[in-house]
Amino acid sequence: MKKNISRLDKNLHLITPSQKSDVKWVSPLHPSIRVEGLPWFLKNNGLFNRFPRSVEKMLRPEVWALSECPAGGCITFRSNTTLLRIKIKNKDASHMPHMPLSGSNGVSLFVGENNDLRPWGTAIPDMESSEFEREFFTNIPPEERNYRLYLPLYHPLQSLYIGIAKNSIIKPPFSHAISKPAVFYGTSITQGGCASTPGSDFINTLGRILNIEMINLGFSGNGKGDIEVAKLMAEINAAIYVLDYLANVNNDLLQKTLFPFYSKLRHKHKNTPILLLSSPCFWQVDFNPALLKEQESKRDYLMSFYVEQRKNGDPNIHFADVFDMLAFATENAYVDGVHPTDHGFTIIATRLAPVLKRILFRNITK
């Protein structure tokens, strides 16, 4: 193991807490704990997979493999615990050079009341080990609070246990602004690449702003409009379906897949809003005219598709122009010009929030 610079800085050391007899370990299958963003979690007997175990053979192998990453999943509960730990088993310690282990393989903690969930910390894995235990806090007053733990964005989580004070209780968490979830389909950007923490991708950030359950069906490099995914999405009774897969298809494949994908959802859900998103504007557009042309042509097609469906009498199809939200030449917005940083994700979430409010939360609708 090569020594990294954190040996020189104690603030960057990761600490495995010593064993304590007053910690009670709880499974996410606890009846008062709600696991959000993983609609088949109970059906899968506690497997952290974004799809039901039964569909493995129906999907392209890449989509299935990526569905094993619990992107957008979170564990929520209410408790009067005075300490909080987690114990994690990941598949291994693999990660990417674009994204820190903290974001791909770690867990974020947010705590607070309705519409005021605050960031309390991140459980960051060790560089070389697939298993780790972290203590978020200890010795706080035994008052009831809401807890939300966001799960790894880019790694197949194998098991997770929550450590609370032995004498504390667990209750169901607060309820959301609406009971149905928002379901996003898309790419690596949708999945959360390359957020620094699992709580800072645009979907989880948007979920906190709006107080909605989010379901993240982003598949890194594999948002190719697979009809099997549309079929699975249609099984979810959603508040809104968001299609965000332009970055993973060329214009031909977009034109081939968009109508069938849309129809599969619309057929089963006559009036549910379907929101089409253009891609963020990539840095390379400033010097690569062919890329601009490609981004524009897919965006043009998406807009024409939107206009056509409106004309055909679908008032519940919507379009939002992420291309000019995470806009041309935005500094610090990407790791590599394509995959947003926490800054890029915060911009997308902040600018998409009013779009979802307009569609879902107008005060007067008739």
Added chain:
Amino acid sequence: MKKNISRLDKNLHLITPSQKSDVKWVSPLHPSIRVEGLPWFLKNNGLFNRFPRSVEKMLRPEVWALSECPAGGCITFRSNTTLLRIKIKNKDASHMPHMPLSGSNGVSLFVGENNDLRPWGTAIPDMESSEFEREFFTNIPPEERNYRLYLPLYHPLQSLYIGIAKNSIIKPPFSHAISKPAVFYGTSITQGGCASTPGSDFINTLGRILNIEMINLGFSGNGKGDIEVAKLMAEINAAIYVLDYLANVNNDLLQKTLFPFYSKLRHKHKNTPILLLSSPCFWQVDFNPALLKEQESKRDYLMSFYVEQRKNGDPNIHFADVFDMLAFATENAYVDGVHPTDHGFTIIATRLAPVLKRILFRNITK
């Protein structure tokens, strides 16, 4: 080597370009290339170290080791090249779980005219190799542009060569708003932990906003007010000295070191602005009253020190309250509650920019 998820997503593959006969490799010691942020670069014969080679034995070993990371260093030039590559040799491929290889060991490219430098991309290292070659672009029109390559924030760079088109020329880059640099002294946050790219820490971002050369003397975990560092800083003829080391000292050490550090600078530079910065407000403050007390007590001392020096007749000492700039409970601002993400860094840079403008760039000063 464990396989990471980028095997499933071609957009996350890193490409080593094939050899081309029309590439000319240029050293940063080229007479028309300006290396900024590393004031002893020429004296060190092209070593990417933030301090002169001769002072190694004078410094604490941790400070010396960290000075080998070229944080805040950048290579700037003007060229009509039609392609750009870099060839890098790092010490090894070590990195931290809080910070992607792209930020700690990579190189960022910005291109454009005065006050409009735009992000064009990042050279991201391979996971397992200390050497890498990347192509930022090829086949653009042969027009003159300014180029800026930001160097690794958290890794000792061993060598770097710039590949341009064989028939292209290199000229000195555009000049800055002022000829003297801004010199920052501080901690891991100052050094750039945990930015996703070398261009997105707050110092490099601020340098672009203000068009000033920045010198980054942040030393991860080791901004302990070392008087030897003050001595070296005083050798630099600066536009402003910024002291930003509260996060690495307790109140005792702050009180012991601040006056000698300040005096060392003030003695040699009677009228140069000295700016004192409080630390960002850490996430843990929401649930750890002892940490709040510690952050407040050091900030209180800093403010009292500022007031005292003003009373003693120093009109060129300044204070800026980063504590309420990267403020309480800001979402997506940190990796771990302490080390900013690109979002946190962008907030600091954006809010510090008017402070530096007020001190350095008022239109009417008398």
